[in-house]
Amino acid sequence: xxxxxxxxxxxxxxxxxxxxxxxxxxxxxxxxxxxxxxxxxxxxxxxxxxxxxxxxxxxxxxxxxxxxxxxxxxxxxxxxxxxxxxxxxxxxxxxxxxxxxxxxxxxxxxxxxxxxxxxxxxxxxxxxxxxxxxxxxxxxxxxxxxxxxxxxxxxxxxxxxxxxxxxxxxxxxxxxxxxxxxxxxxxxxxxxxxxxxxxxxxxxxxxxxxxxxxxxxxxxxxxxxxxxxxxxxxxxxxxxxxxxxxxxxxxxxxxxxxxxxxxxxxxxxxxxxxxxxxxxxxxxxxxxxxxxxxxxxxxxxxxxxx
Numbered sequence: 352x353x354x355x356x357x358x359x360x361x362x363x364x365x366x367x368x369x370x371x372x373x374x375x376x377x378x379x380x381x382x383x384x385x386x387x388x389x390x391x392x393x394x395x396x397x398x399x400x401x402x403x404x405x406x407x408x409x410x411x412x413x414x415x416x417x418x419x420x421x422x423x424x425x426x427x428x429x430x431x432x433x434x435x436x437x438x439x440x441x442x443x444x445x446x447x448x449x450x451x452x453x454x455x456x457x458x459x460x461x462x463x464x465x466x467x468x469x470x471x472x473x474x475x476x477x478x479x480x481x482x483x484x485x486x487x488x489x490x491x492x493x494x495x496x497x498x499x500x501x502x503x504x505x506x507x508x509x510x511x512x513x514x515x516x517x518x519x520x521x522x523x524x525x526x527x528x529x530x531x532x533x534x535x536x537x538x539x540x541x542x543x544x545x546x547x548x549x550x551x552x553x554x555x556x557x558x559x560x561x562x563x564x565x566x567x568x569x570x571x572x573x574x575x576x577x578x579x580x581x582x583x584x585x586x587x588x589x590x591x592x593x594x595x596x597x598x599x600x601x602x603x604x605x606x607x608x609x610x611x612x613x614x615x616x617x618x619x620x621x622x623x624x625x626x627x628x629x630x631x632x633x634x635x636x637x638x639x640x641x642x643x644x645x646x647x648x649x650x651x652x653x654x655x656x657x
Contacts, residue, residue: 522592544590
């Protein structure tokens with residue numbers, strides 16, 4: 352049994368049984384992958400993949416368990432390398448963060464600046480996507496951590512570290528009738544077209560549930576994955592916006608106004624997700640503590656070891 356064979360079966364599973372894509376990702380040939388997988392199956396005495404001619408069309412029941420164990424073994428092998436790197440040079444390496452646009456645009460810049468000053472030799476990579484996308488990146492090993500909101504249900508393979516709670520605001524153009532309200536209500540908001548987050552982003556179900564609880568059906572005329580896009584269309588008068596409060600900056604957003612909506616919607620929690628099998632380098636602990644000061648190394652380890 353060779354580590355290369357384990358990498359092959361894991362990559363084929365990851366690429367939805369597409370041998371061509373797997374070969375491209377592994378910089379090898381399709382016949383080479385097929386040959387090595389066949390050799391592994393013969394050594395183990397079971398078929399890992401279901402075949403139709405030369406094509407893989409499914410994964411056998413024992414194959415699913417073999418792939419799962421192989422993924423764990425490869426993860427542990429990577430941890431051995433990380434431990435070696437930790438002790439050879441604890442202040443250099445890489446940190447890959449998978450997160451949503453709002454976190455990358457509004458929550459992370461200050462932390463990134465402080466982190467870069469302390470760890471100039473650590474290369475940072477930030478990838479943006481939907482909550483499900485960024486969680487998957489950590490599960491697959493493409494990212495070290497994810498920062499997302501309401502992603503706990505998507506993260507069975509991850510340990511989630513709660514960071515902070517946030518709520519929403521209502522955005523309007525200047526002199527909008529809603530600005531006259533002393534304490535805005537959902538009934539008032541529902542009288543106007545609404546521009547808000549895409550259904551896969553930033554706790555959108557929380558917004559939907561709040562309206563449904565009162566028997567209201569909001570007129571959502573446009574959705575976006577990006578708070579800046581939502582603000583642009585509010586400026587154009589397309590509707591009123593519902594966004595995270597952190598996305599509004601009165602100094603920069605001079606063409607729109609914001610009304611506090613924390614009394615209308617349930618608060619959402621932003622969390623950092625880490626793979627259960629990941630070895631944590633020292634500077635990753637530091638980054639998490641910078642982002643969420645209550646999460647010191649002791650607190651993080653306590654959560655990880657539960």
